[in-house]
Amino acid sequence: MNQLILQRIEQNDDKLTHLRIGHEHIFTLIQAEAKFASCVNNNYTRLGNAIATNTHINILEIGLVGNPLNITNRRFFYGIKQNSSIRHVSLCCGDTDQQHVLVDGVGHEVLKVYQDENNNNLTKLEIYSADLQNNGVTTITSTLRTCSNLTALTIRHRGLTDEQLLIVVEAIREHNLPLENLALGNNTIGNAGCRTLACLLESRNCNLNSLCLVSNPIGNEGAIFIANSLVNNTRLAYINLYASLLHELSNEGRVFSELLCNNSSINSLYSSNHTIDQLIIPGYRAKHFRLLHHLNARTNKRHVAILKILRNIPNIDMSPLFDVDSEDDLTIKSLPHVIAWFQRASEAVAFEEDENSSVPRDDNIFGPDSEVDVNYDYRVEEQKLSAIYQFVRAMPLMFVPPSHIKVQDKKRKRTGSE
Secondary structure, rough: OOHHHOOOOOHOOOOEEEEEEEHHHHOOOOOOEEEEEOOOOHHHHHHHHHHHHOOOOOEEEEEEEOOOOOOEEEEEEEHHHOOOOOOOEEEEEEEOEEEEEOOOOHHHHHHHHHHOOOOOOOOOOEEEEEEEEOOHHHHHHHHHHHOOOOOOEEEOOOOOHHHHHHHHHHHHHHOOOOOOOOOEEOOOOOOHHHHHHHHHHHHHOOOOOOEEEEOOOOOOOOOOOHHHHOOOOEEEOEOOOOOOOOOHHHHHOOOHHHOOOOOHHHHHHHHOOOOEEEEEOOOOOHHHHHHHHHOOOOOHHHHHHHHHHHHHHOOOOHHHHHOOOOOOHHHHHHHHHHHHHHHHHHEEEHHHHHHHOOOOOOOOOOOOOOOOOOOOOOOOOHHHHHHHHHHHOOOHOOOHHHOOOOOOHHOOOOOOOO
16 A cells, blocks of 8 residues: 555655555544555655655645654655645644654654745644643744744644743744634643733734634633633634633623623624624523624624614614704704615615525524524614604704694784784
8 A cells, every 4th residue: 555655646646635644543634545654664765755746745644653754764854845735734743642742853853844934835734742842832933933824723632831822822923924723722721821812813913713722721711811802803703612611601601792792882782793603612602602603604794783783772772863962963964874874774684684595494503403583573664764753753843844833832822802
């Protein structure tokens, strides 16, 4: 099998785009198209030579448990360095029984390949179960500094602490990496680490749209740091805090509920987060959050804000618009804007109904037994008429001539003796 794989790589087989090196049981990614696991070190020399000239391998996974490949086989690492097609590198540094120290090992040598400023092909880097002692994080950040096109970074399973995360985030911010996906699950990140991530999420240059913090010891304080950092963030769409310590978070995720839909006023609803369409936290109210995910999934965020207002304020009060000087005509001038807003609301509802009609009831968003009311009656026309009525009632003289209004005017009263 190994000889056949070597031949395919040497012949630049265009169907071989995913190469896995090492024993199958330690990997967590999808099924590879080609698997290479040899006990003969010289075979890795030939493999390196083949990789150097191959132009179709896009994903390279290397498992370090039980792998005879060692740092003395320079030809293998040189082959990776010469390759121009590999975009995704995954290092599986351990399993449930053991972890490989990243520094001065095979994983370190692979990362050093991408520390060359002339090699900026890498867009996705994954490191699983690495022992980060002896400045292992410095090795990772040295690679981040030169991977100017990196859009996805994974550091998972038992390695990363709050202090080490700070070093990683500083490297991301310092070099303005275009990261879109950051996966940090199954580490020891706590509340202090969340504060560090909050600074990243608040940054104007932050491009993250996915953040996975599953199975980290994050508590209430850390969750609040993350939630507050997302108030003005319009990029992050997915966040996973499952299996953390958020069982202490009161009111089943109140802080995130207010982030996505603060219904204390119309203005607060407008300024709520309309981007996050997948929020995974323990103990949340499924029906409530699924509805917000459903709304936030819409691409037109103005429509999302309108729909949240209509759902949470079913009877919109226009009286704040009347609190102006009686001699000022700004109040009546606001009426056309109010009518125009309800017109946009009608468009948002119509689009929402079209979207709902095309989504199967047993889709991944709700499930077949969901009670989420996607066919909500928004009563837009009724609310528009109510708004007009409120204006008419507040300012009758601006809508009806004085002769049509019954008033108690003594000068108009007539008696038989007059």
